[in-house]
Amino acid sequence: MSVERWRRRGSIASNSDKPPSPSLTPEDSDNAAGKKPRVLTKALRSLSSTSVESMPTIPSRSSNSQRRLQKTSSGSSSMIERLHRRVSRDSSTNSPPETCPSPLLESSHSSMDILKCGFLKQDSSARKPRTEYLVLTDQCLSRFVSFEAARVIYPQMAPLEETTIGRSGSSASISSKANAAAENRVEIPLLTVVAVFDDNSANSAHTLEVWWSSPAPKLAYCRTLLSFNTAADRNEWLVLLHRTCRQKIRSSPLAGCIPDNVRDRIHHTIRSTETVVDESKTTIFPVVRRNTPTSKSAADDTANTSDGGPSFYLAIGPFMYYFIEILRSDHATEPGDLMAKVLTFGTVTLSRFLATVANHRQTFTMCFRVPFGLETRLTLASVYYRRIIETAIKMDRILKPTWPQHLQQAIFDIRGLSPPLQLTSGNDLGGLDISLPAYCAAFKVSVPSWRIDWNTPSQPCFCLLPSPDRAYSPLQLLAVFRALRYNGFFKAVSFADVDLTPLADRQDNANHNETIVTASANRVRMPDDLHDIVLGANVLEQEIHSLIFASDSIRYINLSNVFGLYDPKTGQRRMIADTAPFEAKTSQLVRPITELLQRQLSHCHSIVLSRNPISAKDADDLRDMICQPFVRLRRLELADCGLEDFGLSDIWTSLDHQADLSILDLSNSKGLVKFEIICNALSRFRGVTKLCIARNVRLATELSLFDDDALATWQLQELDLSGIPLNDATVDSLANYLSGSSSHSLRKLSLNNAALNGSQVARIFRSMGRGREMEVYMNSNPLDAGVVDLCDAIGAGFGPWCLFLQMIDFTREESYVTLLRALALNTTIKCLSLAGTSTPDAASETACQAVFDFLAKNTSVRYLDMSGYDSKLDEGRLGRGFSRALGGLRHNTAIEHFRVRSQMLNINVGEFAEALAVNTTLRTVDCCSNDLQLSNFRYMISKLERNSSLRNFVPFTSKELDRIIEKSIRDAVMPAPAKRPSMMSRFRHEKNKEPQQDATLIHELKAEWEQAKLCLQSIMDENLRNHVEAMNSDAASTSQVSIEGENVFAAAFGGLAAKDYEGIRLVTTRRSVDASQRMSLHARTNSSKSTAGRPDSVGSSEAAASPSSEAASSESGAATPLDVDYAIETEPGLRNGQEQWTVYGDGPEHNYTYADGQDVDAGIQMKRNRRFQGDPTDRIEEEDSAQEADKGST
Structure with a gap:
């Protein structure tokens, strides 16, 4: 550059107002002043592309890095002066600026321990290649564009040789640029590091990726890539970074690295x-x-x-x-x-x-x-x-x-x-x-309802309860199966009446290791052939296999009615003609059980498959499994499985090898077995406790069905011979057994439809003794012959304390009257059901008087059912005078639970209502299906206001009330004024023949019905609340729960009595727990750890009572301290979300209406409204599933 050009540029620069910087040489001044617009460009070029990407911020240039031009003297200065100026410039430039450490750093950079430093790989993508420098201290990781910049921040670093630095300019120029670059460094406090890992992408060889949290106030992640020359350098830095970060985070809490707003x-x-x-x-x-x-x-x-x-x-x-x-x-x-x-x-x-x-x-x-x-x-x-x-x-x-x-x-x-x-x-x-x-x-489903049953031979038993509204989803069922895998606590599992159909047709194309258990809890491996079978099976079969094979504790599994062929509420079979699809589903239950037992891979010895149709092939598999000498079954229940003659006979034949069988239920099959086969199998049994073989055989000979020597060794608790016409020899064998000491454990005897006459039943009753603690079912037997002998035995107190004489059609009214007079004298029967038992015609005055005397004089019966029934082809009612006979209840002081359905009480409800007003012992009354009208209902409510002991009164079922609503709306139609028809109008088709409705009248009827309904509800709620308060204040009230046989009567009688007993039991149990652990009366509150004094069953919320668990299957709202609706009968799915309509089971949105009909006293016309089309017998409808189970068919 010429001197003239230098002077010209220097004169231009001298016009600046700011004083020039004395530390710049002419060469530096030339670079700074002549190319001033390119200063920022040079600074950006000095950084590699990766470092630019990783910069969190770019601060403005400090005053130390500002450059100013000054006009210097000519180059005539001496060498000594030049050396003097250079030394003073270097000493002033190399002094590091004062930097403020980050709040995340514990000390200043100059006092940090440098653990490692070195050059990164040269970035060839930049216009001017440059090698960056990396410094790791005990507190942070810093990245610089050059070694000089790193030494500005860390002056403790040892100086390197000039050749190593590789600078081309003067030391003054390098030092000034180093100060600027040092401030643009990338600094990562170790406390903010999130992850350090090697980048395995193809275009990122020998690269480390570092992520860290941006310092406050920003809430973000930053990333930088560190490229090294060799893999060894990268691995060395990676190990050191991991160790340093690990030491740093050990000394700091984890919560400190999460911002407060993010944590919230x-x-x-x-x-x-x-x-x-x-x-x-x-x-x-x-x-x-x-x-x-x-x-x-x-x-x-x-x-x-x-x-x-x-x-x-x-x-x-x-x-x-x-x-x-x-x-x-x-x-x-x-x-x-x-x-x-x-x-x-x-x-x-x-x-x-x-x-x-x-x-x-x-x-x-x-x-x-x-x-x-x-x-x-x-x-x-x-x-x-x-x-x-x-x-x-x-x-x-x-x-x-x-x-x-x-x-x-x-x-x-x-x-x-x-x-x-x-x-x-x-x-x-x-x-x-x-x-x-x-x-x-995890599956995003609600927790199913479940309970624990302690009243089973293999206890405890996990019981999955049926869904009250709709079937469980596949994921809900899978959640239960997976939660029960390898569970060593439960000895029994029950899925009774739970619809498992959602799993029967599903396939899960996943890794078999996730869905199939290939090794048991004690590491027993599954054979390869069985593995192939299970691998190709549906989800249900895989889960049944995994449940039984995985657990070494399961001894009993109940899979009855798991495909919905029977209604779990009524126990009646659904009208399904083709059962082939159900048989294919049942195979998914039978196959895993038989395969595991035949290979001795399971300890399960009790199998219940009732009410699932079993195909002939599955029957053969069961036969082959039972015939194995190493299979020792203790319980086998295949009731209502549709077994044909050959399948049922094969199973009976194979039972010769199961002498240790204690529970056998093959009742209600389609086929019949030869008398010799059954007698041979029964003679080999040694310790039978439950035998249900209803409708399995016909006694074509005069020989007894039982071998007396074998029968004497049995310890029967339940015996069901229903549907088998018993001969005198078999009756004698039963009578002899009942009179012996080995029958003292017998608690249930079912002889329904067994062609027994009165004399045979009398002999059985006399062999029992007086007041035998048994449930005896003698339904549908022709008792006219020998009824006097039977009544003499009943009048003398012989027989059981729980007797069911249902659906008995007496051919003579005198037989019915004799029976009622004997029952009036009986003092041992506590629970009695005469549902469907009636005279051949409408009850006469004599029969009604017998009913009145029985209700007034009997002092022992506490559970009484005198319901009638009506169906399309037959009916069993006592007629119009029966309602007046109910007046005997006003003198009764024993009956607590009374059921009287389908007995035409709407004809004369006065006597019944008057009796309810003065009776102080009744607790529940069920009088549904009696066609009560609004006037009848109002009158009964007026009388019930005087009763303070009745706590549950149900006059309608939900279906009945819906029918009444429809009928009342039809009766409320107001026809339009009729004009005199012309000759042509007789032949003209009228498009609208429906009469007009009077909206005002309909509205009034609705209001009246609602008012009556709310009035009854308030009466029952008040009585129930007073009863609960009395129980809480009177310690002696707990004795009502502990009355001998109370649970037996409530379970056998069913209905409102069972609900009332359960409510009293829960109130009594709640009194014994601490006040802080009180729950509503719908919750169960027994500890899951204690085995002494356990109830028969424990609910899912009850299992969470222990301090170490808080699980509950119920997802209802919060429990109230006093919830007194335990005894209210409501139909499933008819509860309103805001209020429980405890009397009828429906919410207020249905707007019930009713109008008094014109056929109140028209007997033949009233009969057409006693039922609605398609309904089964009303008497059958009232019995719940528990009552049906007691009949021995489930």
Whole structure:
């Protein structure tokens, strides 16, 4: 450059107002002043492309780096002066600026310990290639554009040789540029590091990827790529970074790395998904989501910008995993305003966890899969990966405490980690109280209803209850099956009346290791041939196999009526002609049981498959299994399975090998077995306790069905010979057995439709003795012959204390009158049912007087059923005078539960209502299906206002009330004024022949009906509330529950009596618990740990009473301290969400109406409204499922 040109530029620069900088040489002045617009460009070029991407901020240039021009003297200065100026310039330039350390750093940079430093790979993508420098201290990781910039911040670094530095300019120029570059460094405090891992993409060789949290106030993640020359350098830096970060996070709490607003936002998300009371059970980890090399997410670009990208967190709750992405924000944002993307995964749906602790890899992969769904793979990285592994293993063990640990090792494939010994405590019910809610939460379904039954030979028994409104979904059923796997607490499992059809036709195309149990709890492997069979089966068969094979404790399984062929409420068979589809489904129950027992892979010895149609092939499989000498069955129930002659005969023949069988139920099959086959099998039994063989054989000879010597060795508790016409020899055998001491354990005897006459029944009753504690069913027997002998025995007190004489059609009215007079004298019968038993014609005055005397004089009967019945082809009612005979109740002081359905009480309800007004012992009254009208109903309510003891009065069923509503609306129609018809109108077709309705009258009828209904409800509620208060205040009231045989009578009688007993029992139980643990009367409150004094059954909410478990299957609202609706009968699905209509079972939105009909006294016309089309017998409808079970057909 010429001197003239230099002087010209210098004169231009001298016009500046600011004083020139004395430290610039002419050469530097030339570069600074002559190319001033390119200063920012040069500074940006000095950084590599990767460093520009990773800069969180670009601060403005400081005053120390500003350059000013000054006109210098000519080059005539001496060499000494030049050296003097250079030394003074270097000493002033090399002094590091005063920098303020970050709040996340504990000390200044000059006092930090430098652990490692070195050059990165030269970035060839920049216009001017430059080698960056990396410094790792005990507190942060810093990245500089050059070594000089690093030495400005860390003056403690040893100076390198000039040749190593490789600078081409003067020291003054390098030092000034180093100051500027030092301020533009990338500094990562170790406390903010989220993950460090190697980038395995094809175009990123020898590269490390570092993610860290942006410092406050920004809420974002930043990323930088560190490229090294060799793989050894990369691995050396990776190991050192991992060790340094691990030491740093050990000394700092995990909660400190999560911003407060993010933590609150995540806790809110978890609370909305799970019922979390203690937030300390939730652990949150900062993570980074790793993508496959071929995929690129939208977060990759945003994460490299100067403002950072979204942040990621992995939260592990009690039942769920949460992967949460928080979009870029700041720390001042309210938790509710944070934009979050949430992915939820059930902890128990974790099928694979891949990680390694053998080398320094912070990456781990989690695979989740819900049944019938696709697998979701989540690859993450975090410096807290070891804590995440420990927490995941711990939560998996907590939610599946009884699963073998080798199955957990199959899920958690952690290289370098020895199998930990995970011990759990407080596993009530074998962990079911926490496993079942966990599976339901993972499958996003509600918890099914269940209870625990302690009154079974193999106890305790898990009982899944039928859904009250609709069938359970496939995932709900799978949640129960998976929660019961490897459960060593329950000895029995029952799915009775639960529809398993949703699983019968489903296939789950998943890894068989997830759905099939190939090894039992004691590591017994499944054979290969059986494995192939189960692998190709449907989901239901796989789950039945896994349930029985996995557990070594299950001895009893109940799968009765699991395909809905029978109505679980009424016990009646549905009208289905083709049972082939049901037989195919039943095969999925029979096959896994028979295969496991034949291979001696199960300890189950009690099988219940009643009310499921069994095909001929399945019958053969059962026969082959029973014939095995090593199969020792104790219980086999195949009632109502539609077994044909050959299948039933084969099973009876195979029973010769089962001498130890204690419970056998083959009743109500289609086929018949030869007398010799059954006699041969019965003679081999040694310890039978329950024998139900109704309709299995016909006695064609005069020989007895039983061998007297074998019968004497039995300890029968239940015997059902219904449908078998018994001869005198068999009756004699029964009488001899009942008179012996070996029959003292017999509690239930069913001889329905057994062609017994009065004399035969009298002999059986006399052999029992007086007041035998038994339930005896003698329904549909022709008792006219020998009725006097029978009545003499009953009048003398012989017979059982619970007697059912239902559906007996006396051919003479005198027989009915004689029976009632004998019952009036009896003092031993406590529970009596005469439902459907009637005279051949309408009851005469003599018969009505006998009914009146029986009700007035009997002092022992506490449960009484005198219902009638009507069907399309027959009816059994006592006629119009029966309602007046009910006046005898006003003198009765024993009856507590009275049922009188279908007895035409609407004709004369006065006597019945007057008796209810003065009777003080009645507790429940069921008088449905009596065509009561509004006037009758109002009159009864006026009388019930005087009764303070009756706590449940039900005059209508829901169906009956619907029918009454329709009829009342039709009767309320007001016809339009009729005109005189013309000759032509007779032949003209009228389009609208429907009469007009008077809306005002209909509205008035609705209002009157509603008022009457609410009045009755208030009376019953008041009586019930007073009764509960009296029980809570009077300690002696608890004796009502403990009355001998009370539970037996309530269960046998069913209906309102059973509900009332259960309510009293719950109130009594609640009084004994602490006030802080009181629940509503609908909840059960017995501890699951205690075996002494246990009730017969424990509900699902009852299982959570122990301090170590909080599971409950009921998801109703909060319990009230005093809930007194325990004895109210409501039809399923007819409860309103706002209020319980305890009298009728319907909500107020139905707007019931009723109008007094014109056929009140028209006997023949009234009969047409006593039933609605398609209904079965009303008497049968009133009996619940428990009553049907007592008949021995289930």
